[in-house]
Amino acid sequence: MLRITCPYCGERDYVEFGYGGDAENTMPELSDTDIGRWADYVFFRNDPKGEHAEFWHHQHGCRQWLRVVRNTVTHEVISVRPASETDAPTQGKQVEVA
């Protein structure tokens, strides 16, 4: 069982978490009208074989978004930090409209 150590709740089975995907994919500014940059953001991924930074949502726990670095071959969890300490997950990100 993949287990993630939540900085607030401790070590838990991954079934308590919702997967939020790639954490290194940055959203363009809402005022950005370049279709290429938006398509890259929405559809294209680095998809590394090895260390992958990704968002997990502790939805059956503290409900905090976490930024997890995990190896996609061995599934070893390398680091877990609150997402708020880095970039917030894109789903909840406040973006100012220019």
Add this chain to the structure above:
Amino acid sequence: MTHYSAFSLFKEALRGNKGWSRAWRDAEPKPAYDVVIIGGGGHGLATAYYLAKEHGITNVAVVEKGYIGGGNTGRNTTIVRSNYMIDGNTSFYEHSMKLWEGMSRDLNFNVMYSPRGQINLCHSPAQMDAAMRRGNIMRMNGIDAELLSREAVMKRVPILDYSANARFPIHGGLLQERAGTARHDAVAWGYARGASARGVDIIQGCEVTGYQWDRGRIVGVETTRGPIKAKKVAMAVAGHTSHMAKMAGLRLPIETHVLQAFVTEAIKPVIDCVVSFGAVHFYISQSDKGGLVLGGDLDGHNSYGQRGDLPIVEENMAAAKALVPLVSRLQLVRHWAGVMDMSMDGSPIMCKSPVEGLYINGGWCYGGFKATPASGWCYAHTIATERPHALNARFTLDRFHRGYQIDEKGMGPTPWAH
């Protein structure tokens, strides 16, 4: 190569089976080829076969890091069907179905194609309406489809839960009679044998570690068995397409995810078709050996590890129990996992890549096995003529920038939900 027939079988029986030759040559790499195909799975081998058969290109190597058919070709649930309804998918998968129907004869190799029928179950009146729409679109495209009532499903598949307690009552289903199963290993071996007989080199234990470049163009591959020059390099490595593309500096609309499948102990025949649960993602069929073959959802997070985790085992068994109560008395004897190219719209990518000399065939999501023959057939056409065939013309990489996604499930760019 021995031609397989009743006569050759009889002749060898009399000679103590001492005259059979190898089905295909285990070749050593040559310094250069016209085409190098990366990946000796069903798709790569089929591509080599059709390059030789349809286009007369025989100076071809298929390089495989492990052994042929040892990747996703050997890690699926062997289902073939063509019940798609979005333009781009419909005729492509139907072409694949037609190739499945003639494959054993074409390859002179029994791929055990078994048109046992496949039923997508419906659990509400709304799902019946959607199934009727799908069935009508299929029939308008010349594909067989039949809407079954609840009674017809009960007659065809008596082992499902039709009781008043069923969690998702069965209202009916959409049947494709020509759909069914095929023997996955035989598909790899049959294509390998056909390609090898036409002069294709199949090179096992040969991992591609990088590309050879000349002025921005790919002109060969670096492998663990030395460099190989090639006029064209074609990847057929679904499950590792992102990884191989990255070596060429490309970023793709793909995430790699792990998918599990399961086989129970063998029991007497109880189900003679393939059934898909319409309420949760789950499907079931019975192998010729008698084991029930089950599969369902992805594990749900990026993974290149060809093994799965236990929560999905539980989820699949819960679905199995809800649909087919008798499975609660059975033991699982095997389960396995393969890694999928989950594309952002759930449909494949097959085209020339933005890098000269490199061709991409990937993004097959869960659907790679059934696509094997048409994938090879269309990919061979794309490589040989430098243009896509009409059947794969929509499977381009630039469709994501142009807004022409082929999203059969309407799920959007959340690849682990397709």
